[in-house]
Amino acid sequence: MPECDNPLWPCAMTGAAACLAGISGISVVIHGSSGCYYYPATLLKAPLFGTFILEKEVIFGSEDRLCEVIGDLAKTGNRIAVITTCVPAILGEDVKAMVARYEVLLVDSPGFAGDAEVGYAKALSLLEPAVDPARPGINIDGACLLDPFSRGNVQEMRRLLSLAGIPVGVVLCDTSRASLSRLSPFTLGTNTDFRSNAGEYVGGTLGFSPLKKTFGRIGEVIPEADGAAVLSEIERQEEALIHACDKYLRRFNPPSVVIFAGSAYAGFAADTLKHYLDADIRGIGLRNPETSGLPPHFPHEYVASLSRVKDLIETHAPDLVFGSSFERSVTGNRGFVGLIPPLRGEVRLAPRPLAGINGTLSFMEDVLNTCMDQKVRQRNTYS
């Protein structure tokens, strides 16, 4: 891999921590240096433990230190998950044997193994989520602590499932350890970049069109579900959205945009902007090499560094940029809408969704308000 300036996305170790820290009843131990511990601890805002190993443990072995930390945690009754960082991963120690006397889930997910999605998927597969055919309801998938929209997505999905009279199964990954072996047989997706593949997938919820299909399908697999209640709300809200977008288009040209996100959110943003505003999608910079969430007709590439972000913005000169606060810092006077972490330099308290009906509405609210602010600013500049 060529060198990379100001890398934009967290490593596999952080992804594994984001998965495991969402499961109550599991104590997550980062086996590595204090530097490796502090980043996920501050980013995820979840309780994590660390071995904070020092040079002597690298030279003479880290068993005593690891067992010291695990030994104390074992008294809490929680299951312990140990995530190995770069240095312990190459020390050649048999960590599995070292912790054999405890019930430990060992996740070998060093930073050099890849990006956050790799570690998240690995940790989730080791948790072995299993379906209980007798459990009613639908699981909500793709809730990752890294995602600033995760809490809002789950809240919105709970609302829609309740509207359809369907109980919520298990939220992955925001659940208890005990629930992991009792998943409902069906699963719907929110952010598919963090998909579990657990349960039969009934569809995604990013955007009105997938939402309609998903609730239509839910009506087929769960006959007692009242999918019509949700479909009727979608129809009503979509009408309001179309009205707002038409009103905008009566005065202004569609915005040109460049989008930076993982493939799921990038695909959602591009589709929604194209469909309702006829936006000019000039480029998509993907945070992950994964492209499954993205319709292939949109121009896209994998973008890992801030200099490439700058290049794309300068080349395409869009009206609007979507991304994180990294993108915002190189956006200049163009409009900006936050779509992926980190979203720093602004206060965010309420859980906002991207999934579901309110997710699309809230996203398009941001887009239209930003576009109109831009137009007013431009008009004031020229008058």
Added chain:
Amino acid sequence: MPLNTSPTPTSRSGGCTLTGALSVTTHVRDAVSIIHGPKGCAHHNFSLLHATGLDNDRAVIPGIVSSALLESDVVFGGEEALLRTIRSACSGGAGAVFVLSTCIVETIGDDVEEVCSRDWPVPVIPVPTAGFLGGTFHHGVNNALIAISSLAGPVEKDLTVNIIGEMNLEYEVEENYAEVLRLLHSLGLPTNIRFVHNLNTWDIASLGAARLNILRDPSLVPVGEHLSRIFSTPYVPSFPSGLSGTLAFLQAVGNACGVDSRRALEIEQALQAEVLADFADIGDQRGVFSGPVLNGECSHAAQEAADALHIRVSTDPELPALPVHPSVGTAGIRRMLHRWRRSLHA
């Protein structure tokens, strides 16, 4: 529990050497800081520096490049990746290149110094870091300052003062600098450079010109000693802390620079009396100190202010909390007293 989610300061939780060094090297604005290691280490630090910059109303992008080591580099060695990264950084017009190693690179044994010592078109300076293998956050800061000082040569002395080792990640970094600047101004002393805070490579050339170095805090004494050996510049070991500490600071700086500090001391004493009079309304009350860093220096400064206002400090957790943070100068004490007032009147 040996370590919890809020570890107390120990050698284990003294922070990452790499982060400490980057908090310094990324403030040389025309330089590139190469992190020789996996991309994740660079992302962690870039994200932290970016967030801190936003908190300090500074939207400057730190110049960080990762050699982006993969599993194959870890197995077969990462020196080729480092060579490629330095070559790329040198060709991009950087004024200097700082090379910072990581835990994993130290463990696999890459010879970073040898790669840096090759013939490069701009100064390529290795900074001894290596995450936990290199020490703590403070070691990183000190190592970076000492490494960067190699960009300065001998120059003639003048009447100025250098500010050494500001905590660039500190939320109040600019306010603390402004307070020191105010005190130096009262002594009639101009500043030379803020080493290292928001400057360019060519600014560093004048490092040796100052008559005095003022260190941000005593953990920088090894840096003060190093600069004293190289440039024969004496140092004051810390920014002023507390009311009496501020007066002592004025006197020490005046003495070191051969400046009569009596008038400045009179003005400062009058200002301190004025500040205390402004807070007479919170006098004769009771409270308990609270804060994440209750070290001797900041506890002493807080106790002195409490005594001056006849506030009785107890350990009773039922009493109102009196927030204590490291404060610089009389202005720092004033800001702390505003927070005490909010708490005592709550």
